[in-house]
Amino acid sequence: xxxxxxxxxxxxxxxxxxxxxxxxxxxxxxxxxxxxxxxxxxxxxxxxxxxxxxxxxxxxxxxxxxxxxxxxxxxxxxxxxxxxxxxxxxxxxxxxxxxxxxxxxxxxxxxxxxxxxxxxxxxxxxxxxxxxxxxxxxxxxxxxxxxxxxxxxxxxxxxxxxxxxxxxxxxxxxxxxxxxxxxxxxxxxxxxxxxxxxxxxxxxxxxxxxxxxxxxxxxxxxxxxxxxxxxxxxxxxxxxxxxxxxxxxxxxxxxxxxxxxxxxxxxxxxxxxxxxxxxxxxxxxxxxxxxxxxxxxxxxxxxxxxxxxxxxxxxxxxxxxxxxxxxxxxxxxxxxxxxxxxxxxxxxxxxxxxxxxxxxxxxxxxxxxxxxxxxxxxxxxxxxxxxxxxxxxxxxxxxxxxxxxxxxxxxxxxxxxxxxxxxxxxxxxxxxxxxxxxxxxxxxxxxxxxxxxxxxxxxxxxxxxxxxxxxxxxxxxxxxxxxxxxxxxxxxxxxxxxxxxxxxxxxxxxxxxxxxxxxxxxxxxxxxxxxxxxxxxxxxxxxxxxxxxxxxxxxxxxxxxxxxxxxxxxxxxxxxxxxxxxxxxxxxxxxxxxxxxxxxxxxxxxxxxxxxxxxxxxxxxxxxxxxxxxxxxxxxxxxxxxxxxxxxxxxxxxxxxxxxxxxxxxxxxxxxxxxxxxxxxxxxxxxxxxxxxxxxxxxxxxxxxxxxxxxxxxxxxxxxxxxxxxxxxxxxxxxxxxxxxxxxxxxxxxxxxxxxxxxxxxxxxxxxxxxxxxxxxxxxxxxxxxxxxxxxxxxxxxxxxxxxxxxxxxxxxxxxxxxxxxxxxxxxxxxxxxxxxxxxxxxxxxxxxxxxxxxxxxxxxxxxxxxxxxxxxxxxxxxx
Numbered sequence: 001x002x003x004x005x006x007x008x009x010x011x012x013x014x015x016x017x018x019x020x021x022x023x024x025x026x027x028x029x030x031x032x033x034x035x036x037x038x039x040x041x042x043x044x045x046x047x048x049x050x051x052x053x054x055x056x057x058x059x060x061x062x063x064x065x066x067x068x069x070x071x072x073x074x075x076x077x078x079x080x081x082x083x084x085x086x087x088x089x090x091x092x093x094x095x096x097x098x099x100x101x102x103x104x105x106x107x108x109x110x111x112x113x114x115x116x117x118x119x120x121x122x123x124x125x126x127x128x129x130x131x132x133x134x135x136x137x138x139x140x141x142x143x144x145x146x147x148x149x150x151x152x153x154x155x156x157x158x159x160x161x162x163x164x165x166x167x168x169x170x171x172x173x174x175x176x177x178x179x180x181x182x183x184x185x186x187x188x189x190x191x192x193x194x195x196x197x198x199x200x201x202x203x204x205x206x207x208x209x210x211x212x213x214x215x216x217x218x219x220x221x222x223x224x225x226x227x228x229x230x231x232x233x234x235x236x237x238x239x240x241x242x243x244x245x246x247x248x249x250x251x252x253x254x255x256x257x258x259x260x261x262x263x264x265x266x267x268x269x270x271x272x273x274x275x276x277x278x279x280x281x282x283x284x285x286x287x288x289x290x291x292x293x294x295x296x297x298x299x300x301x302x303x304x305x306x307x308x309x310x311x312x313x314x315x316x317x318x319x320x321x322x323x324x325x326x327x328x329x330x331x332x333x334x335x336x337x338x339x340x341x342x343x344x345x346x347x348x349x350x351x352x353x354x355x356x357x358x359x360x361x362x363x364x365x366x367x368x369x370x371x372x373x374x375x376x377x378x379x380x381x382x383x384x385x386x387x388x389x390x391x392x393x394x395x396x397x398x399x400x401x402x403x404x405x406x407x408x409x410x411x412x413x414x415x416x417x418x419x420x421x422x423x424x425x426x427x428x429x430x431x432x433x434x435x436x437x438x439x440x441x442x443x444x445x446x447x448x449x450x451x452x453x454x455x456x457x458x459x460x461x462x463x464x465x466x467x468x469x470x471x472x473x474x475x476x477x478x479x480x481x482x483x484x485x486x487x488x489x490x491x492x493x494x495x496x497x498x499x500x501x502x503x504x505x506x507x508x509x510x511x512x513x514x515x516x517x518x519x520x521x522x523x524x525x526x527x528x529x530x531x532x533x534x535x536x537x538x539x540x541x542x543x544x545x546x547x548x549x550x551x552x553x554x555x556x557x558x559x560x561x562x563x564x565x566x567x568x569x570x571x572x573x574x575x576x577x578x579x580x581x582x583x584x585x586x587x588x589x590x591x592x593x594x595x596x597x598x599x600x601x602x603x604x605x606x607x608x609x610x611x612x613x614x615x616x617x618x619x620x621x622x623x624x625x626x627x628x629x630x631x632x633x634x635x636x637x638x639x640x641x642x643x644x645x646x647x648x649x650x651x652x653x654x655x656x657x658x659x660x661x662x663x664x665x666x667x668x669x670x671x672x673x674x675x676x677x678x679x680x681x682x683x684x685x686x687x688x689x690x691x692x693x694x695x696x697x698x699x700x701x702x703x704x705x706x707x708x709x710x711x712x713x714x715x716x717x718x719x720x721x722x723x724x725x726x727x728x729x730x731x732x733x734x735x736x737x738x739x740x741x742x743x744x745x746x747x748x749x750x751x752x753x754x755x756x757x758x759x760x761x762x763x764x765x766x767x768x769x770x771x772x773x774x775x776x777x778x779x780x781x782x783x784x785x786x787x788x789x790x791x792x793x794x795x796x797x798x799x800x801x802x803x804x805x806x807x808x809x810x811x812x813x814x815x816x817x818x819x820x821x822x823x824x825x826x827x828x829x830x831x832x833x834x835x836x837x838x839x840x841x842x843x844x845x846x847x848x849x850x851x852x853x854x855x856x857x858x859x860x861x862x863x864x865x866x867x868x869x870x871x872x873x874x875x876x877x878x879x880x
Contacts, residue, residue: 003246003363005260005270008290009045009301012276013038016294018061018072021285028283028292030299031058031072039084042290042301051087053080060103064112067126071112073100079114079124091130095122104146107153111170115143121158123170136168138182145195145239147207155183157207161192165209167221186224189213195239199263201324203357208249210237216251216261228266232259239282245289246305247325247361252279252293260304264325264361274300287590307589308537310362313576314371315482320355320387321591322365327356327376327390338581338595343566347585347593356390359383364400366445368407375410377401382412384425394425402445404462405484413443419451421465431465434518446480446487447500457489459520461505468505469520471498481540486528488545488557490535497528497545497557529560537574543610544603546584548574554584554596558603559610561644563637566596582629601629606641621654632656639664662723666730671739674730678723721747728752741767750775750783758790769793776800794818798825807832811845819862823849 009028018031026042035054040047056075063070064081069090071081079095082088096116104113110127121143123134141162149155154170166182188196189211199206205222216230216237235255242249242263249261256277260270277296284291292301311321317332330352341347360378367374373393375384383395398412398420411432412420416439421428432449438458444450448459448468452475459468471489473496479488489496501524508514508521533555538547545557552568565584572586572594579600586594601624608617621638624630630638639655642648643664652664658677665674728743737756744753750771757768772787781804788796794817801810802825811825826847833842852859 003305003361004303005272006303007274007300008303009040009042009292009299010274011040011045011047011300012298015057015280015296016299017057017059017280019281019283019292019294019299020062020070021283021288021290021292022063023065023286028299028301029061029063029070030294031061033057035074037061037070037072037082040299040301049084049087051082051084053082054078059099059101060114062103062105062112064105064126071103071105073103073114075099077116079103079112079130081126081130091126093130095124095132096120099142101143102145104148104156106170107148107150109153113146113156115146115158117142119143119160121146121168134171134180136180136182138166138185139164141192144193147197149198150200151198151202157196157198159188159193159196159209159211161194161212163187163189163192163211165193165196165207165219184221184224186219186221188217188219189215194237195241197241199242200244201326203326206242208240208242210240210251212236214253216240216249218249218263218266230261230266230268232268232271233257235278238278238280241282241284243289243291243304244284244286245324248304250282250284250291252282254278256295258293262361272302276300307571308573309587309589309591310365311573311575311587311591312365312367312374313585314367314387315369316371317576317578318371318387319575320365320367320374322358322362322376323591325357325361326354327358328352329355332576332578332585332593333580335581335585335595338578338583341583341595341597343596344569344594347595349593356385366401366403368403368410369405370407372407375401375403400441400443402443402449404445404449405447409462410445411443411449413440413451416440416453419443421449421462432460433465433467437518444478444480446478447484447502448480450478450480450487452476452478459524464509466509466514467517467520469522469524470518471525477535477538479538479540479545481543481545483542486540486543486545487525488535488538488540488547490538493534494530494532495535495547496530497560498525499528500525529557531557531562533562536571539574539577541577541579541600541603543607546574546577546598548572548586554586556598556603558606559645561641563641565598597633599624599630599634602634602637605630605638609642609645609647636660666726669730669734671727671731671734671736674723674727675739678720678727681720681723725749725752732756748778750778750780754783754787772796795821802828819848819859819866823847 013032015033016030017033020029028040028042030038035056035058037051037053037058038047039049053072054074054076058072058074060073061070068083068085069081070084073079077094077096078092080092081090083090095114096118098117100114100116102115110125112124113121115121119139121136122132124130125133139160139162141160143158143160145159147157156168158166165186165188167184168182171180188209191212193209193211196207196209205220207219207221210216214233214235214237218227220227233253233255235253237251237253240249240251247263249263252258256273258272258279259268262269276298279293279295281294289304290301291304292299311319313319319330319332321328330349334351335347358376360376360381362376362378364377365374372387373384374387375382380397380399382398382401384393385391386393396412398414400413402411404410408424410422414420419432419435421431438453440451440453442452449462450457450459455472455474457471457473457475461468473489473491475489475491477490485500487498487500505521505524508523514521534550535547536550538545547555549555552571554565554568555562556565570588572588575585575587577584582597582599584596584598601620605617605620608620635654635656639651639660642651648664648668652661655661655664658681662674662677724743724747728740728747731740731743741756753771757771768787768791772784775784781800785797785800798810798814798818798821801813807829811829814821814825826845830842830845846854848855848859
């Protein structure tokens with residue numbers, strides 16, 4: 001049986017006597033001989049939490065995830081319950097008058113079963129305050145393990161050192177004094193029994209036991225007969241369990257080893273040893289193929305096999321998949337309401353049914369091109385079945401299989417250097433050239449026979465067996481397009497798209513240039529793209545490559561660019577794309593199916609544009625829009641695609657997203673379109689204006705010509721301010737001053753508006769004054785002051801300084817530039833100083849109206865000069 005065994009966690013500690021996985025968090029719980037309980041993170045290996053539970057060994061421990069608890073039994077006869085989030089002790093009581101060896105949590109009810117050295121099993125109900133609601137008696141030695149039957153959770157089995165396994169039923173639990181009898185007893189082993197576990201599938205009424213006689217046994221509990229006795233351990237066997245999804249039995253022993261047995265053939269598939277002395281306890285993760293084993297010196301978590309489910313979907317949407325040894329079929333085309341499904345929605349496969357079973361543990365399933373045959377590969381064998389009736393058609397040895405371009409040709413890799421080709425289910429000897437020269441790891445079907453090895457990919461012609469091309473790349477998968485012209489070669493962190501030119505290859509072959517060549521024809525493949533994305537699963541639809549990435553994104557590649565369809569919440573595996581549904585179907589590792597929308601019309605349009613067939617592309621787009629096949633999202637995707645190909649005019653016509661249309665219009669200097677867009681999105685309903693403000697606006701309109709911007713304009717959407725500024729800058733660059741002015745006004749960019757109006761000279765004087773009023777009203781005092789100063793409105797400069805409590809600066813400014821205002825500013829200055837309790841300083845400030853003799857040249861002459869200057873300014877031409 002070929003599956004990987006990878007160690008995920010290795011942690012040394014005191015002796016581990018109990019271990020359990022959290023069902024949803026990446027945590028493993030360990031109960032130690034020193035009385036502590038640890039929680040480790042299985043991905044990082046970090047010790048997350050430590051609990052000081054007892055001063056004696058903790059022999060058994062389980063999560064109760066629905067309550068955020070764990071429950072622990074120890075050698076001081078106590079059963080303790082802790083909240084693993086708060087570290088709070090929820091309950092603690094003496095459950096037995098002797099050591100508590102084992103416990104089990106009911107998967108649905110509020111019950112915990114405990115087994116003890118007092119030879120009894122007790123049932124505790126936490127909803128009843130941990131009341132003992134039932135007791136089971138009948139064993140005559142220490143009870144070592146309790147296990148619930150997954151097919152009937154009201155039935156459980158117990159393993160005991162009295163050499164028996166007993167099957168019990170949970171009754172109505174009406175009285176703790178009653179002692180129900182065992183349903184039946186198995187005389188299981190010649191010495192004490194340490195563990196019992198039920199087979200998780202529905203096809204076999206089996207349970208597995210192990211004991212101090214060093215054996216593992218499989219039993220049929222309906223016939224009460226031993227199905228198989230497995231020998232291999234050299235000391236007491238501590239545990240033996242059925243894996244929930246793989247066809248294996250896992251056992252651990254005091255000899256320090258963990259053995260993996262094939263549950264169909266009962267042969268040893270693997271023996272693991274981590275040098276941590278005796279193995280004592282085990283836990284299985286029900287959804288992640290992970291196994292935790294507790295030893296004398298620590299805990300180890302291993303991962304068996306892969307998460308990727310085993311399935312195959314033919315071109316018509318018919319799916320074959322496996323669960324354990326059962327083979328099931330479903331039809332994706334029969335999904336109800338496909339057009340109304342939302343992205344990421346789980347799909348109910350109402351057409352799913354069991355069609356048979358697999359004679360080998362499947363590592364791969366492959367449909368033939370016409371969908372008539374299905375080949376299952378596993379355990380170093382391959383078997384071809386009829387797809388409908390699931391009848392055996394052909395079989396043989398081999399660990400990799402590939403179908404040819406038709407359903408009559410296939411190839412089998414029997415060993416790394418032994419490749420065989422078959423035609424009409426009969427071997428064609430000696431056809432493939434040079435196969436003994438390289439060690440190959442896997443085969444791939446398509447228009448050419450492909451194989452990958454360490455650092456290379458090689459392609460052969462199916463008919464002649466000649467080497468078409470050897471490519472030096474460390475690949476992990478090969479995907480041929482449905483039109484047989486493009487191939488994707490995926491490596492660990494990138495993928496390459498190559499175009500196959502059969503004419504170029506045949507020309508070289510006719511020249512005799514490929515005779516005795518190990519490299520093939522370089523002209524046979526042209527590199528189209530090198531994409532830095534890690535492909536996990538993929539499918540071709542025409543010239544479109546749809547794939548999932550290791551970062552959990554659903555993408556598609558067309559032309560020479562990749563585009564995102566959607567991020568994925570969990571790792572999903574690509575099943576198929578159905579053009580009739582315009583949907584991509586994916587599965588999680590438990591074969592729950594999900595769907596995402598991808599319009600075939602969008603893909604076809606992109607392919608036509610890439611080929612330069614613009615008229616055909618326009619026809620596809622028009623037809624798809626009329627039929628409702630391309631919606632808003634599809635148009636946005638196409639607009640981005642056209643922009644990437646420098647077809648911005650066409651992108652602007654197609655785009656529906658205002659932000660994108662605005663960017664395109666600016667890039668094309670289509671300022672009128674950009675103006676329409678920003679106007680449409682910038683106006684919010686005008687706010688209600690109080691009557692006093694209306695009067696102010698009316699007065700402002702009468703005083704200034706042309707009409708100024710109202711004091712309380714229509715509110716601007718804050719998100720559009722950036723667009724107004726960008727459009728204004730672009731309008732300036734295009735010498736469209738009127739548009740630039742409108743944009744800066746709407747953006748509230750008064751600084752840019754001031755510079756623009758100043759550059760317009762006298763033509764912008766009136767608007768510049770209105771801008772100063774607006775700036776002052778909006779509190780942009782520096783800007784207002786600069787405009788008053790630039791326009792010669794020195795009185796407004798003084799007023800603004802006084803208004804902003806800068807009276808001393810107003811007085812100094814008036815003394816220099818507006819002598820007529822000096823007296824007013826001095827009085828205000830003196831008043832400010834007196835208010836600050838500085839009257840003496842206030843008296844030292846000279847006022848020209850009171851002390852004119854203190855000012856040079858005579859104050860009257862100064863005021864006369866000011867009037868002369870003002871008169872000249874009235875009749876002069878100002879340019880700003």
